[in-house]
Amino acid sequence: MDKLLIRGGQPLRGEIAISGAKNAALPILCAGLMTDEPLVLRNVPRLQDIASMLRLLRQHGVKIDEAATVRDAEPVVTLATPSLASDEAPYDIVRTMRASILVLGPLVARFGSAKVSLPGGCAIGARPVDQHIKGLQKLGAEITIEHGYIHAKASRLKGARIVTDMVTVTGTENLMMAAALAEGRTVIENAAREPEVVDLANCLIAMGAKISGAGTDRIEIDGVERLHGAEHTIVADRIETGTFLCAAAATGVFGGSDLLLTRAAPGTLQAVIDKLVEAGANIENNGDWIRIRADRRMKAINARTLPYPAFPTDMQAQFMALNCTAEGTGVMTETIFENRFMHVPELIRLGADIAIQDDTAVVKGVPALSGAAVMATDLRASASLVIAGLVAEGETVISRIYHLDRGYERMEAKLAGVGASIERLR
Numbered sequence: 114m115d116k117l118l119i120r121g122g123q124p125l126r127g128e129i130a131i132s133g134a135k136n137a138a139l140p141i142l143c144a145g146l147m148t149d150e151p152l153v154l155r156n157v158p159r160l161q162d163i164a165s166m167l168r169l170l171r172q173h174g175v176k177i178d179e180a181a182t183v184r185d186a187e188p189v190v191t192l193a194t195p196s197l198a199s200d201e202a203p204y205d206i207v208r209t210m211r212a213s214i215l216v217l218g219p220l221v222a223r224f225g226s227a228k229v230s231l232p233g234g235c236a237i238g239a240r241p242v243d244q245h246i247k248g249l250q251k252l253g254a255e256i257t258i259e260h261g262y263i264h265a266k267a268s269r270l271k272g273a274r275i276v277t278d279m280v281t282v283t284g285t286e287n288l289m290m291a292a293a294l295a296e297g298r299t300v301i302e303n304a305a306r307e308p309e310v311v312d313l314a315n316c317l318i319a320m321g322a323k324i325s326g327a328g329t330d331r332i333e334i335d336g337v338e339r340l341h342g343a344e345h346t347i348v349a350d351r352i353e354t355g356t357f358l359c360a361a362a363a364t365g366v367f368g369g370s371d372l373l374l375t376r377a378a379p380g381t382l383q384a385v386i387d388k389l390v391e392a393g394a395n396i397e398n399n400g401d402w403i404r405i406r407a408d409r410r411m412k413a414i415n416a417r418t419l420p421y422p423a424f425p426t427d428m429q430a431q432f433m434a435l436n437c438t439a440e441g442t443g444v445m446t447e448t449i450f451e452n453r454f455m456h457v458p459e460l461i462r463l464g465a466d467i468a469i470q471d472d473t474a475v476v477k478g479v480p481a482l483s484g485a486a487v488m489a490t491d492l493r494a495s496a497s498l499v500i501a502g503l504v505a506e507g508e509t510v511i512s513r514i515y516h517l518d519r520g521y522e523r524m525e526a527k528l529a530g531v532g533a534s535i536e537r538l539r
């Protein structure tokens with residue numbers, strides 16, 4: 114199993130091109146199930162989760178051309194689904210990637226049946242999908258759960274008013290896709306406002322869907338009989354962007370970091386930018402780039418994770434790493450997932466001073482961390498260990514980085530390109 118070897122103590126200087134967003138690309142690939150015409154997707158990130166999704170879609174019968182995804186060419190994936198090969202999303206694939214649940218809405222809406230393995234929990238929490246199921250039932254799907262599978266059937270879904278119990282990102286996406294092919298009008302209230310929901314809506318609209326209100330908490334969808342092919346460019350990954358921003362801020366103390374992130378979407382990152390400015394970083398942005406300069410020890414920040422546009426849970430671990438060597442004490446509260454502090458014991462192994470009380474972690478900044486062997490437990494926990502390793506004195510070896518490969522494209526190459534001492538051990 115691959116590991117990362119990091120020698121800490123280098124500032125980050127130079128330019129990194131941001132990849133397309135994993136969490137936008139995954140639902141948008143599923144929209145490929147909804148048309149028999151080519152859906153051409155640009156800026157699809159090269160990630161393990163994308164490979165898993167393509168494997169899942171292929172076995173459903175999606176014709177996929179990824180000829181242009183060769184290294185360094187623009188990553189383009191073309192999908193078309195002339196007919197269904199199988200309505201089953203098997204446990205084998207679903208257990209490796211929770212976003213597999215996103216085939217449920219498209220399958221039942223277009224083909225009238227779906228058999229999708231329940232994803233089950235993961236390291237960060239129980240992660241139920243009851244809102245996906247209840248929403249589809251409201252749209253008229255008949256749903257039973259048997260032998261670990263969701264069985265959904267409907268001759269044609271019918272529009273309805275759906276109010277979700279909590280803000281759910283993939284829940285909103287699943288229901289929006291299902292409603293796009295339902296008969297009549299659907300209104301989703303308490304909808305997720307994440308940029309990835311907006312990106313999916315834009316792609317569906319390009320395919321002929323009638324959707325308004327994406328990006329607000331009330332999305333209206335007038336169902337159409339069929340969707341057609343389209344071209345769409347996946348929005349930049351705001352979490353990859355935020356991760357590199359935190360890495361630059363944390364390493365500024367080693368003589369000054371100056372990092373330019375291109376192909377980014379700064380407009381999706383306001384809460385993250387605000388926290389970095391509060392910590393003492395200098396940030397400029399315009400259009401599709403964002404530049405961070407940091408030349409001193411940062412100040413600890415407090416953060417509370419909430420749905421977009423507030424501070425994202427997917428950035429909590431990376432800011433925790435930044436707080437570890439900041440001046441003062443940062444209080445971080447995780448309100449979205451019940452077990453998303455798995456990085457804390459590993460950060461403590463690197464010398465951090467962190468105390469957890471229920472959903473809150475109190476991080477007292479220490480002057481320095483010291484390198485050690487640590488273990489990644491989930492995707493963003495892995496990213497926080499990379500940031501901590503870049504700051505720690507001496508060598509840090511991170512194992513189980515298959516978690517990192519799920520969601521970051523060539524992270525070690527991108528960081529090495531801006532001066533980090535980081536290599537993959539195979």
Ligand SMILES: CC(=O)N[C@H]1[C@@H](OP(=O)(O)OP(=O)(O)OC[C@H]2O[C@@H](n3ccc(=O)[nH]c3=O)[C@H](O)[C@@H]2O)O[C@H](CO)[C@@H](O)[C@@H]1O
Nearest residue numbers: 136212240241242243244245279280281282283284427449
């Ligand atoms: C592929 C993808 O886009 N993943 C993102 C998505 O995950 P995902 O869409 O799985 O997360 P949700 O937004 O659904 O979860 C939000 C909260 O709602 C709860 N809930 C959700 C659905 C449901 O049916 N019942 C229920 O109780 C969850 O347990 C959690 O407490 O949004 C999360 C929250 O921003 C991010 O951390 C993930 O990176």
Ligand SMILES: C=C(OP(=O)(O)O)C(=O)O
Nearest residue numbers: 136211212427492493520
């Ligand atoms: C939690 C994440 O992803 P997933 O929902 O796929 O587990 C993430 O991207 O941080």
